[in-house]
Amino acid sequence: MSRPDAAIAAPRPLLQTAGLEIAYVSRDSTIVAVRDASIVVHEGESVALVGESGSGKSTIARAMLGLLPEGTSRIAQGRILIDGQDVTAYSPRQWEGMRGHPVAMVFQDPLSYLNPVLRIGKQIAESVRRHDRGAPREAARVAELLELVHLPASAARAYPHELSGGMRQRVLLAIALGCRPKLLIADEPTTALDVTTQAEILALLKDLRQRLGMAMLLISHDLGVVWEECERAYVMFRSRIVESGITRQIFSAPQHLYTAGLIKAAKAARNSDNRFETIQGEFSTAVD
Amino acid sequence: MADAPLLVLDQVGKTFHRRGSTPLAAVKSVSLTVHVGEIVALVGESGSGKSTLGRIALGLLPPDSGRVTFDGHDLTGLSRSAFRRVRTGMQPIFQDSTAALNPRRTVRQLLTQALWQNPVDVEARCVGLLEDVGMRPATRFLDSYPHELSGGQRQRVSIARSLAMEPKLIIADEPLSGADVSIRGQVLNLLLDIQDQREVAYLMITHDISIARAFAHRVAVMMQGEVVEVGPADQVLRTPHHAYTQRLVAAAPVLA
Numbered sequence: 001m002s003r004p005d006a007a008i009a010a011p012r013p014l015l016q017t018a019g020l021e022i023a024y025v026s027r028d029s030t031i032v033a034v035r036d037a038s039i040v041v042h043e044g045e046s047v048a049l050v051g052e053s054g055s056g057k058s059t060i061a062r063a064m065l066g067l068l069p070e071g072t073s074r075i076a077q078g079r080i081l082i083d084g085q086d087v088t089a090y091s092p093r094q095w096e097g098m099r100g101h102p103v104a105m106v107f108q109d110p111l112s113y114l115n116p117v118l119r120i121g122k123q124i125a126e127s128v129r130r131h132d133r134g135a136p137r138e139a140a141r142v143a144e145l146l147e148l149v150h151l152p153a154s155a156a157r158a159y160p161h162e163l164s165g166g167m168r169q170r171v172l173l174a175i176a177l178g179c180r181p182k183l184l185i186a187d188e189p190t191t192a193l194d195v196t197t198q199a200e201i202l203a204l205l206k207d208l209r210q211r212l213g214m215a216m217l218l219i220s221h222d223l224g225v226v227w228e229e230c231e232r233a234y235v236m237f238r239s240r241i242v243e244s245g246i247t248r249q250i251f252s253a254p255q256h257l258y259t260a261g262l263i264k265a266a267k268a269a270r271n272s273d274n275r276f277e278t279i280q281g282e283f284s285t286a287v288d
Numbered sequence: 289m290a291d292a293p294l295l296v297l298d299q300v301g302k303t304f305h306r307r308g309s310t311p312l313a314a315v316k317s318v319s320l321t322v323h324v325g326e327i328v329a330l331v332g333e334s335g336s337g338k339s340t341l342g343r344i345a346l347g348l349l350p351p352d353s354g355r356v357t358f359d360g361h362d363l364t365g366l367s368r369s370a371f372r373r374v375r376t377g378m379q380p381i382f383q384d385s386t387a388a389l390n391p392r393r394t395v396r397q398l399l400t401q402a403l404w405q406n407p408v409d410v411e412a413r414c415v416g417l418l419e420d421v422g423m424r425p426a427t428r429f430l431d432s433y434p435h436e437l438s439g440g441q442r443q444r445v446s447i448a449r450s451l452a453m454e455p456k457l458i459i460a461d462e463p464l465s466g467a468d469v470s471i472r473g474q475v476l477n478l479l480l481d482i483q484d485q486r487e488v489a490y491l492m493i494t495h496d497i498s499i500a501r502a503f504a505h506r507v508a509v510m511m512q513g514e515v516v517e518v519g520p521a522d523q524v525l526r527t528p529h530h531a532y533t534q535r536l537v538a539a540a541p542v543l544a
Contacts, residue, residue, distance in 0.1 A: 052468040194333035195495065199539035221469060224541030251543065265469045266543050268502035275480060276473035276502070
């Protein structure tokens with residue numbers, strides 16, 4: 001039975017959190033790292049989670065793939081849904097089947113996530129083997145992935161330490177893509193890279209998103225990058241989402257004082273006293 | 289006297305020889321001047337040689353060729369004691385404030401140590417220095433150890449220690465790299481205040497073009513051991529001439 005209006009249905013949420021609260025628990029204290037966080041990422045979208053250190057953005061990112069430290073962290077409230085499935089209470093075993101597809105992740109420091117004693121071709125192949133069962137020729141798929149991330153075929157024989165930072169990040173991307181993800185969570189993927197390398201990696205990510213129809217959740221503190229790469233953004237401050245919406249709108253007319261302060265600080269603009277704008281008062285993150 | 293040359297790097301070169309590998313020319317014949325009261329930004333990516341140049345300027349690394357002149361003194365060939373005296377006019381601030389402070393010394397001890405040249409009124413001067421870097425009330429911090437302070441506070445203590453020597457030039461190597469965006473403004477404002485009060489010149493080594501443009505009077509762009517472009521900060525970064533500078537500026541994400 002065809003439904004004429006099905007074609008114009010809203011894009012599906014690939015990833016969704018509802019009223020999420022996450023705490024880090026130790027014997028003497030409980031620190032709430034994330035409060036009442038509701039986030040959604042649809043197919044094909046590029047969304048940013050913006051915040052400074054301690055805002056909770058990395059905690060949310062890790063929670064979304066079950067990467068929070070077991071035992072010392074707790075999802076106190078709320079739900080996480082991936083492709084409509086409630087994964088909030090997933091066991092580590094259940095997560096194993098979930099990671100990579102439909103959601104994959106890349107991190108800031110590729111060297112920490114690559115096996116130093118395995119050639120990268122083997123590491124990419126490992127990803128293909130786990131998620132692309134039935135791929136006719138593993139080697140062909142690895143070559144395809146290397147090409148997707150613009151790495152030369154010869155890179156397959158290299159060890160991680162033999163590659164530059166930018167190349168290692170491309171390897172992480174290839175491994176993530178080996179799972180054919182619908183959504184890529186990128187946690188500060190270019191922070192450790194030179195600005196020209198960063199531009200290349202961001203261009204690559206854009207190219208991949210367009211070619212593969214992949215959605216992206218970008219975790220970043222760099223407002224310039226967010227402005228250029230993400231249609232929507234959530235701004236986090238000290239565990240809460242303080243503002244969210246279309247990037248262009250948030251940045252041109254921020255509603256929240258913290259967002260406004262962050263934007264001014266990011267622009268490195270000088271005020272009337274010829275001094276840089278800082279975030280004062282209650283929205284200052286300075287512990288001074 | 290403003291505009292007089294303070295630090296002059298004259299055709300400075302440095303090559304590192306590595307066993308089992310080809311020699312690396314980290315710095316190839318670089319000439320650069322920082323004048324009294326000026327802020328010069330040395331901009332480059334990793335491997336450009338900017339940090340090596342900074343260490344040569346500070347006298348931490350001897351150049352293979354060329355000359356480093358500070359306050360009229362040729363640093364090469366000075367006796368140890370003469371070098372120490374001249375060098376106090378030039379102080380560093382490093383990227384990693386944690387590594388820069390002896391973890392087994394209190395703030396008071398760290399600052400006292402920096403006042404070695406003239407140990408008079410030490411306690412009062414320590415208090416004054418902490419207040420100059422915005423750490424008030426100073427008495428709260430004097431007995432703290434570095435690990436008891438936040439990253440921003442450690443950075444301020446490093447700056448206070450540099451100020452203790454009453455330098456004419458501060459060479460800062462990526463002093464803002466670890467800091468959150470909202471903290472950067474505070475550190476930069478502090479450096480500007482210090483310049484207003486003490487007429488200190490800065491050589492700021494950074495990879496961040498927006499900081500260089502907003503903070504510096506002049507910018508020198510380094511690529512693979514050479515300065516490829518130098519000029520007024522706003523001019524060089526708004527209308528870059530050299531292809532590499534153009535690439536750098538184009539690559540930097542801009543918040544419109």
